[in-house]
Amino acid sequence: MSTTTAPPSGASQEDLSRLDEHWGERPSLRAWFSTVDHKRIGRRYLVTASLFFVLAGVSALAMRTQLARPESNLLSPQEYNQLFTMHGTAMIFLFSTPMLFGFGNYLVPLMIGARDMAFPKLNALGYWVFLFAGLFMWASLPFGAAPNGGWFAYVPLTDDVNTPGLHMDVYTLGLLFLGIATTAGSINFIVTALKLRAPGMSLNRVPLFVWAIVATAFMVIFALPALNLDNAMLFLDRRFDTRFFDPDAAGNVLLWQHLFWIFGHPDVYIIVMPALGIVSAVLPAFTRRGVVGYVLVVLAIVSISIISFGVWVHHMFATGLPQLSYSFFSAASTIITIPSGIQIFAWLATMALGRVVVKVPLLFLVGFIVTFVLGGFTGTMFALTAFDQQVTDSYFVVAHFHYVLIGGAVFPILAGIYYWLPKITGRMYHEGLGRWAFWLFFTGMQVTFFPMHLYGLFGMPRRVYTYRSEPGWDVWNLVSTVGAYILAAGLLLVLVGVLHAVRRGRPAPPDPWGGDTLEWSTDSPPKPYNFPVLPQVHSLHPTWDEPSRSSMAEGATPDRTLADGRTTLLTSELDGRRERAVRMPESSLQPLLLALAMLVFFTAMLFAWYPVAGAAALAVAVVVAVWLWPPRLPEEELGVAR
Numbered sequence: 001m002s003t004t005t006a007p008p009s010g011a012s013q014e015d016l017s018r019l020d021e022h023w024g025e026r027p028s029l030r031a032w033f034s035t036v037d038h039k040r041i042g043r044r045y046l047v048t049a050s051l052f053f054v055l056a057g058v059s060a061l062a063m064r065t066q067l068a069r070p071e072s073n074l075l076s077p078q079e080y081n082q083l084f085t086m087h088g089t090a091m092i093f094l095f096s097t098p099m100l101f102g103f104g105n106y107l108v109p110l111m112i113g114a115r116d117m118a119f120p121k122l123n124a125l126g127y128w129v130f131l132f133a134g135l136f137m138w139a140s141l142p143f144g145a146a147p148n149g150g151w152f153a154y155v156p157l158t159d160d161v162n163t164p165g166l167h168m169d170v171y172t173l174g175l176l177f178l179g180i181a182t183t184a185g186s187i188n189f190i191v192t193a194l195k196l197r198a199p200g201m202s203l204n205r206v207p208l209f210v211w212a213i214v215a216t217a218f219m220v221i222f223a224l225p226a227l228n229l230d231n232a233m234l235f236l237d238r239r240f241d242t243r244f245f246d247p248d249a250a251g252n253v254l255l256w257q258h259l260f261w262i263f264g265h266p267d268v269y270i271i272v273m274p275a276l277g278i279v280s281a282v283l284p285a286f287t288r289r290g291v292v293g294y295v296l297v298v299l300a301i302v303s304i305s306i307i308s309f310g311v312w313v314h315h316m317f318a319t320g321l322p323q324l325s326y327s328f329f330s331a332a333s334t335i336i337t338i339p340s341g342i343q344i345f346a347w348l349a350t351m352a353l354g355r356v357v358v359k360v361p362l363l364f365l366v367g368f369i370v371t372f373v374l375g376g377f378t379g380t381m382f383a384l385t386a387f388d389q390q391v392t393d394s395y396f397v398v399a400h401f402h403y404v405l406i407g408g409a410v411f412p413i414l415a416g417i418y419y420w421l422p423k424i425t426g427r428m429y430h431e432g433l434g435r436w437a438f439w440l441f442f443t444g445m446q447v448t449f450f451p452m453h454l455y456g457l458f459g460m461p462r463r464v465y466t467y468r469s470e471p472g473w474d475v476w477n478l479v480s481t482v483g484a485y486i487l488a489a490g491l492l493l494v495l496v497g498v499l500h501a502v503r504r505g506r507p508a509p510p511d512p513w514g515g516d517t518l519e520w521s522t523d524s525p526p527k528p529y530n531f532p533v534l535p536q537v538h539s540l541h542p543t544w545d546e547p548s549r550s551s552m553a554e555g556a557t558p559d560r561t562l563a564d565g566r567t568t569l570l571t572s573e574l575d576g577r578r579e580r581a582v583r584m585p586e587s588s589l590q591p592l593l594l595a596l597a598m599l600v601f602f603t604a605m606l607f608a609w610y611p612v613a614g615a616a617a618l619a620v621a622v623v624v625a626v627w628l629w630p631p632r633l634p635e636e637e638l639g640v641a642r
Helices: 013-023 029-034 038-066 077-112 120-138 167-195 208-240 253-287 294-310 323-335 337-353 360-382 385-391 395-425 431-457 474-504 546-551 590-606 610-628 635-641
Strands: 567-571 578-583
Touching: 038 077, 038 120, 038 395, 038 474, 077 120, 077 167, 077 208, 077 253, 077 395, 120 167, 120 590, 167 208, 167 590, 208 253, 208 294, 253 294, 253 337, 253 360, 253 395, 294 323, 294 337, 323 337, 323 360, 323 385, 337 360, 360 385, 360 395, 360 431, 395 431, 395 474, 431 474, 590 610
Parallel strands: none
Antiparallel strands: 567 578
16 A cells, blocks of 8 residues: 655654554554554445445345336345345445445544544454454355344234244344444544544634534434334334234334334435535535635534434324324424524535536536535425325335435445545546546436436335336336446445555645645554654634644644644534643454354344343453553553543
8 A cells, every 4th residue: 555645744753653553553463453443444334345345235226127127036025025134234234324424524623633532442342343243144144034124113013923024123132233333433533532532623714524424423423223123022022922002902013113203214314414514525626715604614514413202203194193294394394494504505605606627526426416406406395294194105215215325325435435536545646537436426316316206206115126017117117127237337436546546546735725724744654653743723714824834844842743642632612722641542353352252142032042141141250350451551641640
């Protein structure tokens, strides 16, 4: 991997040597498994989530091929249901959020001028749990035991009577397992952004991407318990006959939907919010100015985070709930478009007032705005109860949420890949390949999903594995299938472009775009310690600000070099005032061992090996106790560590 060095820092050669000694990791098999470096963990999130995306994409191509012609027999109903469920589950839980958390893992410490995440070992645990949970779920597919009740898992279709076997047990246990990683990551982001910002980075100087990640983390903390409770109750119903959702035993079938969508609608914004942060991070570099209306955009991010918890019933307008309740949720579903619109207009104003430089990342941002606005337009239609009841469970809904999630998440993710690829790999991508990838992906996306609005309005229901030719849906389905292959070709070119950059790309300078945030003041790729001298931030755009740049290059002081150990700086939550240095943990195998013990526990619960599950739970407790046992430090280090 190529390394391009940033301009000379104010740190002495002796300080740099000591920083390398404390933060560097010698290449070895043990170091690979025990690393706690946020950059290495971030890269692993990005690669692993991309692999799960490929699996989910291949599943989608198989389904679209099945639906290309009426009464096709490429897939059996059982195979289709498993691919359908794994496609949705992987895209929502194993790709979108982990991919965006991967960007957050890599970039948040760099953007705020820190040397690592607040809890590096917890960060490593989150990755291993994510990896094992994904493998736990996908490993069921070759054995014909994959989840098969849809990613939404509506009860009573998914109880043990209607869906026997291990299928939905894999779903419930897999998501409970994955929820540990998501929760741990969210806590880490919140503490990192509040306590490890560089001196001078007050809240009104925090990059918009960091604001988006922190808002997402708070949403996860409040939304995920509802999903965890739902999955736990379904597993208990299926395995131990607790009957939480059985009306004959005083249960409630709609309880599943309420709890699921209390999580599920905020989850749309949990997916989209960091992607919107990517847009706000990328845009300044290609418009040569900061995002217009910074304060309004921050308020929009916070508003969306709050309002999103009050719209879940618009997924249930056809369930027969009291009509009066629909009006409140219809109003909330309409109101939430206002802060979203503020961000759209802020980005358009930024492009209108700036000097636009058209590169591949900007093309994907434009594709995002076009696609996301179309998805938002149909979203406001669903806020109207009468319209929603007419198109519920039709392909019109499928078209809408793919426009929102591909437009709102995948386009920004691809923009972020091209934008930060030079920083992550130290290599530049091929501009021509990137443009071809954009046009194929953009065209394929529109050709695939726009016709779904039409045959949805023509009456084609969603979640069907085949159909007859009489209704006239066959031509539109064939068009969508052709579009899916065009879209796949565009994504394949993205992969080719990334591999070409890593293998043959020219060395990247520290700041190839003229970016405005702190990661562009580091080497490409950054050193293990990120910054030789922790910056003193003086503005919202520190790399465009001479005093902020100078703080890393001149007059280094020991309190910002921190070369005497593996330490970083704690600052105050509001104003970014220096508080004290804090020691960071060394590399450790404890996160891997804890994740492995959890994997054994969930696998044992799946197969009803309860004694093994008990032993695994004991192993989890032992590893946690060892992890939390306070280390014995030399007296000379106590002043730094406490």
